Amino acid sequence: MSVRLRPGDPARLGGYEVLDRLGDGGMGTVFLARSPQGRRVAVKVVRPELSHDEEFRGRFRSEVNRARQVPPFCTAEVLDADPDHDPPYLVVEYVEGPSLAQVVREQGPLGAAQLHSIAVGVATALTAIHGAGVIHRDLKPANVLVAPGGIKVIDFGIARAFEATSQHTRTNHMVGTVSYMAPERFDTTSGRPVGPAADIFAWGALVAHAATGRSPFGGDSATATAMRILTQPPDLTGLGGPLRELVSRTLEKDPAARPTARELLDALLTAATPGAAGGPAQLLGAMPTASASPAAGGDGQGQPSMSPGLATAGRVASRRRGWLTALGATAAVIAVLVPAFLFGPQLLRGQSKPDPAGSTPSGSPVTSGPPVTASTPASGKPTASPSASVDPTQGMLAGQRRFLLHVVEIDGDLSLPSHGEVKVGNGTGKDALFVLEPVGVDYMIKSTNPEIAHRPCLGVKVDSEGYKSLVGAGCRPTKATLFTIFREGRDDKGRASYSIINEEHGPVQWSPTKKEIFVEFLGDAPLDTTFSLVDRGAV
Incomplete structure (x- = not known):
């Protein structure tokens, strides 16, 4: 969607020629621009008041470096950034297509096939994002773009630079949309960092919204919604089939009870495979838990404490880190199981304008390669599979x-x-x-x-x-x-x-x-x- 340039808008940003204004979001203004090579790109310009905040610039630089190492399948590729520009800006792949929020708003809840495709696509993106050591922190329908070739998740990781800056951590001032925030994000007194499990919660809320057209914790106000997230079970009326139990698992209050992105993707692909035994709930039920609940000594963030009594939980967490590296194989499976036509004509139905609020996103810690597999004998200590390479x-x-x-x-x-x-x-x-x-x-x-x-x-x-x-x-x-x-x-x-x-x-x-x-x-x-x-x- 073009909203035309306004007086005061830049004509150039670094080496990028500004062509049009795409929209404004909580973190800044998004422009359509042309790169020196002639490629159309989206440039997100950070809010002017942050230009002279050195703490923000440092965190912005760090988070951009992480985000640039996320594999680009199912995500909008981060192309360039200049944290030292006044104001700082970020350059990403320009994705021509409406947001999921716009699709649901204009066309209503998705059918079963389209819904499963969206669920798989976003889970694939989270597997790539988490595998590169990044946490999205602001996953919502407005940050999922529906393009003819597939979905693209945007704004991953960069929210952390805003949220972690001292002047932006005041009470009641968090980056994100309340309806998609995990319970642990409202606990500002624990001192524990928000982990990948918060993105899994947002995935569940996003899929529920795509299936029903409403939030599973919808309230009359942001405060009421937050209270429901903290105290009430999700309302999944209208969501049926194998996705219902899986979404319910991702919306657990305890972060440690939610699946990882890789487990989530495995469950979705199992459900999509003809003749597969069991469904998502059965697959997740057979998987080990990454860490104990707070009552059992865990930290409540899906991160095991390192006391001797939880050595086994630490080893399971190590095995999961290995699973997150199997991204190349995952991309090949996605290409077979999720054909592009489920994303394109079925969802777009002639729509081709990007959503103004979500047209652009905000060194790799794990190398790609074959997944690390392990077995868990009766002793509870995982051991390497003899056939694993x-x-x-x-x-x-x-x-x-x-x-x-x-x-x-x-x-x-x-x-x-x-x-x-x-x-x-x-x-x-x-x-x-x-x-x-x-x-x-x-x-x-x-x-x-x-x-x-x-x-x-x-x-x-x-x-x-x-x-x-x-x-x-x-x-x-x-x-x-x-x-x-x-x-x-x-x-x-x-x-x-x-x-x-x-x-x-x-x-x-x-x-x-x-x-x-x-x-x-x-x-x-x-x-x-x-x-x-x-x-x-x-x-």
């Missing part, structure tokens, strides 16, 4: 293999001696072996040295002068012990290299002057410390 890199990222944490630029390896101060050495000895513990979309990095029983995980320590060092810490998921791992390239031996970043304190770096590892945000300076994971066998 596990790529070593994938196994390390899934928490199933030990490794040396090699500092590429100085050809050294981190070690955690029993005294708890991280050193750089030659990679020999038991204090140089580590294993990853996946926690949501982040990791804890744990030493396998049996002599370190009380502080085996890496954490950030801040001294009285503000200097941040890497030390041994207790294995509890906190702001000091959670790290994001971004794919950067390859080292001189051809191994994948990564940056390791603590969101609260900054990237892990090597100091050439002090000859030690430290942690600090660099501002606009390039990151000059990367790490490769040198495989040292199964855990």
Whole structure:
């Protein structure tokens, strides 16, 4: 939908020629533009009041980097961004098609075939988004575009930069639409981050809306809707068939009781396969739970606590991280099971204008490859399937293999001696072996040295002068012990290299002057410390 340019609208943004105004949203204005190569793109310009907020710019840069690594099937590809422009902007693939919100508003609830196609398409997008370490945070019908070639999910991940900025975390000021917010998003006192399970809740509310034309928690006001989300079961009247039970599972109050995106997609594909035994509910019922409920020691976010009593839950979480890497195979299955005609003519019915409120979206921590499979014997501890073919890199990222944490630029390896101060050495000895513990979309990095029983995980320590060092810490998921791992390239031996970043304190770096590892945000300076994971066998 074109609403024409207005006085004061930019003629150019960086190298992009602005052609038209597509609409305004909660995060800024969306323009249709032409790239230097002549491609039509959508440019989202951030609200002017954020232009001089350095905290926002830093988070915006971080989230854009994550979003650019989401595989582009079923999502609008992130093409470019300039966090330092005044105002900052984001460039994404231009998708010609109405939003799901517009389709339902103009044509009414979807039929069974179209509904299942939308459900599968959005679940595929979430699998890709979560697999790249991104959380959408604002999934809703307005952020799902229905194009002739298939659906495209937009605005993924970028909401976090807005929500996490200090001036935008005031009471009653959250990024998102209340009808699609998970219960945990209303709990501002817990201090726990919103996890991928919040997107799964939004998926359930979105599918219910597409099936019935209304919210499953609809109230007379935003406050009433929020109270129903917190206290009442969803109203799924009008939603039948195999999707009903699956949607009900995704709308559980407890995040740990919801399926992961990969489990959700597997259940949908099983239901779509002719002759498949059981349906979505039966498939999900047979899957292990990623973490315990708060009463059993979990954190309520689908993230297991790392106490010894929940070691099994941690291993199941590791296995799930492995499942999230099977994106290439998933795309091929989608192409067979969900033909484009279910998205195109059946849904569009001659409509071709994009929705003005949703025409554009807002290093990869897991490499693609064959899925990691495991079995769960009577002991409750998952073991690798004898027939599974596990790529070593994938196994390390899934928490199933030990490794040396090699500092590429100085050809050294981190070690955690029993005294708890991280050193750089030659990679020999038991204090140089580590294993990853996946926690949501982040990791804890744990030493396998049996002599370190009380502080085996890496954490950030801040001294009285503000200097941040890497030390041994207790294995509890906190702001000091959670790290994001971004794919950067390859080292001189051809191994994948990564940056390791603590969101609260900054990237892990090597100091050439002090000859030690430290942690600090660099501002606009390039990151000059990367790490490769040198495989040292199964855990």
